[in-house]
Amino acid sequence: MKRPLVTIDANEATALVAHKLSEVIAIYPITPSSSMGEFADEWSAQKKANLWGTVPLVVEMQSEGGAAGAVHGALQTGSLTTTFTASQGLLLMIPNMFKIAGELTPTVFHVSARTVATHALSIFGDHSDVMATRSTGFALLASNSVQEAQDMALIAHAATLASRVPFLHFFDGFRTSSEVNKIEQLTEDDLRNMIDHELIQAHRLRGLSPDRPVLRGTAQNPDVFFQGRETVNPYYNQCPEIVQKTMDKFAKLIGREYHLFDYVGAPDADRVLVIMGSGAETASETANYLNQHGEKVGVLKVRLYRPFSVKHFVEALPATVKKVAVLDRTKEPGAAGEPLYQDVVTAFAEVGDLHPLVVGGRYGLSSKEFTPAMVKAVFDELKLGAPKNHFTVGIHDDVTHTSLDFDPEFDIESPQTVRCVFWGLGADGTVGANKNSIKIIGEETDNWAQGYFVYDSKKSGSVTTSFLRFGPQPIRAPYLINKAQFVACHQFTFLEKYDVLKYAMPGGVFLLNSIYKPEEVWDHLPRDAQESIIKKKLRFYVIDAYDVANKTDMGGRINTIMQTCFFAISGVLPREQAIEEIKRAIKKTYGKRGDVVVQRNYEAVDQTLENLYEVTVPDTVTSTLTRRPPVPAQAPEFVRDVLGKIIAGNGDSLPVSAFPVDGTYPVGTTQWEKRNITLEIPVWEPDLCIQCGKCVVVCPHAVIRSKVYDPAYLENAPENWLASDARWKELPNEKYSLVVSPEDCTGCGLCVEVCPAKDKTQVGRKAINMAYQPPIREGEGVKWDYFLSLPEVDRTQISMRTIKNSQLLQPLFEFSGACAGCGETPYIKLLTQLFGDRIVVANATGCSSIYGANLPTTPWTKNEEGRGPAWSNSLFEDNAEFGLGFRLTIDKQGEYSRELLSHLAGQLGGDFVEELLSADQKSELGIRQQRERVELLKQKLQGMDDPKARDLLSLADVLVRKSVWIVGGDGWAYDIGFGGLDHVLASGRNVNILVLDTEVYSNTGGQASKSTPRAAVAKFAAQGKGTPKKDLGMIAMAYGYVYVARIAMGANDQQTLNAFLEADAYDGPSLIIAYSHCIQQGYDLINGLKQQKLAAESGVWPLYRFNPGLIEQGKSPLTIDSKAPTIPVSEYAYNESRYRMLLHTDERRAEELMKKAEYDAKQRWELYRQMALLQYQEPQNGDDAEEKAD
């Protein structure tokens, strides 16, 4: 039977099978499994049917725990049910997994295996999540490649029905889940032939039904539970044989043979490596290579890891084996060895005559590269008389010396395999074009093909690297290319930052997108690039892709242009055919978005070749330009020696000793990472400026700052320094300056949009305007440095109660890697300006934890006194509770400190202690005075030889007021973390919760949350969300003692400021729900503030503050800060593609939902209006004003 050859990634390959073989799919998005759920959602939305002709029901739940519960329920009532997950998500499913397995329920969980967060979160791949499920009773089936992911998915679905043992089918996150590879696609007939319909009937009949009632899920006592638990043994005993039979059936039908353990290598090998996952591919290829070069080695690929069949394992090994190395892609601190190693040791101990020497090692944690060189290092180690046990490979462990050395130059790649590396800028479409290219090569030529894509951790100005391989043999190389025949650099400035040509092979091709003409480009290359080109004898091509893109109205999208160059130079296809295929891909990708999009891309392709030039390479290096160091020389040692290497892309070279042992990192490090990612920056016009501070408050990256200072500082000011008279009554005779950090700005333009000051003779000129950055970069940088040297404003001298004043305060959150124009970060920055020197922040996983703390650098910083926000991220789901824990410590330690103070009053002085205990810390002055008292206290305690004094000395700082801020997105607050958030609100404790509400899961790619508004389109709500947005504020207000504010900085910045100040001042739980514009809402974020305003005007986002403190004054706690709706919701909504898309796909539904959204807005506003009018009486003694938690 002819099956189609397709070029797809493992997530898609797996989801194709799972969707075909399921009736119910319950999911929750988590990287890197999200796209499996999204594919399923997409196909069901497109009414694609499963094998039995009905469209699977895809449901997004509020957490993985919820998804597992829904899966369990659907299974228990007889549905064919599946889910997709990874990492923490899988861990949240564990309780249900025990249940599902304990009840012998057939299902398959497809897992793109990902690191479980420990000292740090990691989204990348290893087996730590899968290994955590070993005791659940699920069968664990590993796939090593994209092809296998598809095949094993089917085998798992078939075997679970036959065995009644539930299956966890897993493959390596990113390395396999996101690798694009050419595979033979299974057909519906293949699936039908593998699935036994009678087993499905049996599953359904076991389902709960009132027509044949049974009871399942009893509670059992010591007398019988144990025996009941042992009843399942026959099923587990039979499971391996069932899986093997299923594999055999698969081989007979489809042709690919699999075994529970597959041995590859010399039949008489003396050394064998045992491994599972994508590393097995690398190991097998390397073993074959080594055997061709005279060695006798082998690799045993573990496929069915649980139930572990000792018999099959031992039988699969050659009798000649003397030494075995077991490689685990996980770490179990404190264990006798990692899990696979322990199983192997046990197997040899229990069965057969083979008793080889067994050692274990760890590799590839968090997608650490695992290369042939590392495999060779392991085989070489086994040659030694006493090979190292419990080793590591792939890192340099200079602390406990576990690591094996390897030769990074060792290479087994076939010269017939063409390897290409492309450097791209996040927004330029390079990755998308390369995905198309590899699909064209894979599907339109006889070549086998592979694509893998690497990104950095920034959300703005990110660097992408695409690795493509193709050739006459199947590509089994799940590791990055290190020697490429073709290197393309799509962004000229990368040459200044990275060793772009490190990948280039001698005699290869270098294609550069250059703003310089072919005859002048050479002189603009950095020295090392010139050296590489000459030394490696590279053929050097240039194109001014931006020029072609401009001429063809493509904006900054150079993808199809560079793709056309690649095909033209590489010759993988005849030019005419290549162009035809590129155009076909364009039509497929963009066709449904309208003809104009397709035509512009066609035009770009057609104009490319005449602008592509080969450069005549001179014989000599002429450049004096050198690559810029990743951080300046004056950076602190740790930043220079550790973070700098990570910034430069050399983190792999850092040894274990370079890192903190507990995941603790210094703050204030983004200031050293000058990313220089924009060509336009704002420039100040002092003559027009009214010093309102609006540009400063909205800047998402804290790159615009203002200060008021003594005119004496003008004397040493740099050239072209701008200043005007400060307009502050409380700061008379001072100067005011506004500056911009030119290399930290992302060019979002929000500052210019918000500026209210216009030139009366030319209204288009504002007090701040965008200007071309390159010619002013240096001068503005000098000004910025001088600005930083000016003293900060005295916080006790000004009131923070106006935007104008607040924006003189130093932000302690700066230069994050968030998207240009981010709607979340201005709130966080404001928070740090107001209270940053005394807050501890609990941050839910999500966008804010990524731009807040993804290495190499963090935007959280400290002031000159060394104070600043202390920040931590625990998990996604537990953030409210995590933050409450902070509060409990502060409360308990505060109480204990006060007890100690009272106890030591005699020695410390009664009046002094009384001052400390009764200090009014409501104002900045009060806080400063308390800090001075605490300093004095510490001095006094230093001299006291008393255990209680020593205790108090270690706790004294807690006597200065601290605030707890719990920060996260709507996915956390409305969905996965809601239970905890609700409990923390109910606790009555003094915590402040800031919800950065983008109305979708932003970080994982725009999945609907319960915050998603009615009529908006999101993933898992592709038909437009039919139910209204959850009113989280109303739920919180219902407690009566929770401070609640709904804010939108773009609608009313003063109300935003008021809310922050009131929330912090309120001695109880506070909840601020902040409208945060976001790229997933579907518009250019330069309009973010306008949209916020329209949201408030339409009633979609009413602004209010609910301050329970007012009840004590007999006033209504609810103040509505926005007017009754003055514009229709559609006037706001249809500026955004999330709403507008539905007009294009289902106009009638869009209109219906928009009508309901209008109704929602008006009704909600009316409800609030009526609430605000409620009469409140002052509480009498004994009323419930104080005992909030009861």
Next chain:
Amino acid sequence: MVDLNTTYLGLELKNPIVASSSPLTQKPETAVQLEEAGVSALVMHSLFEEQIIRESLKLNEDLLRGSESFYEASNFLPNYGQFKIGPESYLDTLKSVKDAVTIPVLGSLNGVSTGGWVDYARRIEDTGADGLELNIYYLSTDINMPSNQLEDRYIDLVLDIRRQVQIPLAIKLSPFFTALPNFVEKLSQVGVNGLVLFNRFYQPDFDLENLEVVPNLVLSNSNEIRMPLRWIAMLHGRVSIDLAMSGGVHTGLDVLKAMMAGAKVTTIASAFLQNGVQWASKIQAEMVAWMEDHEYESIKQMQGSMSQKSVEQPDAFERVNYMKALSSY
């Protein structure tokens, strides 16, 4: 009973009250109400070339924004459905309106360039439109573009479209032509069957508080008929093309004036939006009452009766200012 019948673009109409493009002609439900209230034909809202292009580009930009640049998400909006960004949605609506009513339905196209989009005209014809109104307006801001070049561009565009369709073709013009009669004559020579005078446009306004230019469109009033009235009266009998009055027709008397100037129909939107679709029957009643009072038998009888060619003082139409009006005494 007076005879209100008229012909326009070769179509026999029961009266000269045509509903012009407005939200009321976009939905089958309201289209039926208009027919029931007595209008004799409908002009669909315009299929805007510029709108389609902008929708396409915006959707493309929004779908691409941030895509393929971050590990955790390769895109941010669901790209699942089949977007109806081209003329499909418009054609669907046209079909459903056409199916809902028995009166003629005219499609409407708004564009400024030649090119692929003129193919939409054929698709409008294929969907069953009884005629096509071209709504073309190119705002020239280029100081190097002379007026004849602009007029040629219009002619080329009409030629392109005429090649695509067999159904009657009307063109709705702006009043801003230096030599309107000559230009209309050129249009009639390239196959235009009707001329709708005049188009009304969004005119920007200033927001003085925020110093911003803001779009503004107000509904018309009866005073506005005077400009089209003059031009219809002057063109009637000079060009071999049906004339329609658009903009400012609110009452039966307005319709009668248009007829007397030489129009075959009036196209009405603002009056219906302000007063509801039932207003059409009031207009008709007013026309009938006036005609009966003044003993007119038919609309055709009065059409062109007060055109420039027919009145005693033809120069009254050529007075352009107060001075000239005085000196003519």
